[in-house]
Amino acid sequence: MVSEDLRRIISRITSRARILGVGAESVLLVAKINNYKIILKFRKMKPYMDPELAKSLTILRTIKESKIIAIINKNRIPSPRILFSLPKTGLIGMEYIEGTTLKEALERELVDPRTAGRVAGEIIGRVHSIGIVHGDPTTSNYIVKNNNYYLIDYGLSEFSDRLEDRAVDIHLFRRATLATHAKYAGILIESFLDGYRAALGEPADKVIERASKLELMGRYVAERRTVWSKQNYS
Ligand SMILES: Nc1ncnc2c1ncn2[C@@H]1O[C@H](COP(=O)(O)OP(=O)(O)O)[C@@H](O)[C@H]1O
Ligand SMILES: [Mg+2]
Secondary structure: OHHHHHHHHHHHHHHOOEEEEEOOOEEEEEEEEOOEEEEEEEEOOOOOOOHHHHHHHHHHHHHHHHHHHHHHHHOOOOOOOEEEEEHHHOEEEEEOOOOEEHHHHHHOOOOOHHHHHHHHHHHHHHHHHOOEEOOOOOHHHEEEEOOEEEEOOOOOOEEOOOHHHHHHHHHHHHHHHHHHOOOOHHHHHHHHHHHHHHHHOOOHHHHHHHHHHHHHHHHHHHHHHHHHHHHHHO
C-alpha cells in the first residue's frame, strides 16, 4: 500500500533527523534528503484530553493545516511548500526555509521595520483575499531569508471571509507586536496596516475598524480586571 511505503520512508527519514524545536503545539525536526532539507512537523497530542478525542482532533487539524498550506502554495503566497502529510501521525512534511524568524530579525536589527511591517501586512491581506484567516500572525510566524518573507504555521488557520475573523488576525498582530517589539511597534503596526490595505483593497478598512473595536474591548476587560483585583487585594 502506498501509505505503508510512505510510512516506512518517513520513519527512515525521522530516525536521521535533528530536533529544531518544541513549540506549544508541535515538535519540529529537520531532516536531510540528499541535499534537500525538510521540516517534519508533528502535532502534539493534548495530554489533558480523552485519548480518542485527542486523536480525532489531531487527524482533523492536520488535514485542515495541510489543505490550507496547499491552497496557500497554489496561490503563490510565500510559504514553505507542503511535501506530504500523515494525518494519523499528526505529521506534515514541508520545505525547510533556512532563515531567521522575523521576531529575531527585528531584534537583531537585520531588517528595516517599515519594510517588514508592510510585507507582513501584504501577506496577511493576500491570505484573507483567498478566504483564509491565519489565526496566529505574530512575528515568530514569519521567516526572513535573503530579504524574502515567508508566512508559516497554519496550525490555527481557518477557512473564513468573515469580518470578525479577519479582524482577529489584525488585532492579534497588533497585540503581539506591542508586547514583543515595544521599540518599533508604532512603525510596524502602521506599515502592516498599509500593506494589508494594499493587498486586500476596499474591504480592508472595515476589517481595520472592527479590529480597533476589539482593541477597545480588550482594554475595557483589562481595566475591569485591574479594578477587580484591586478590590480583592486591598
Ligand atoms: N518550514 C519551516 N522552515 C524553517 N523553520 C520552520 C519551518 N516551520 C517551522 N519552523 C520553525 O519552527 C518554529 C515552530 O513552528 P510552527 O509551525 O510555528 O509551530 P507551532 O505551532 O508549535 O508554533 C517556527 O517559529 C520556526 O522557527
Ligand atoms: Mg508558531
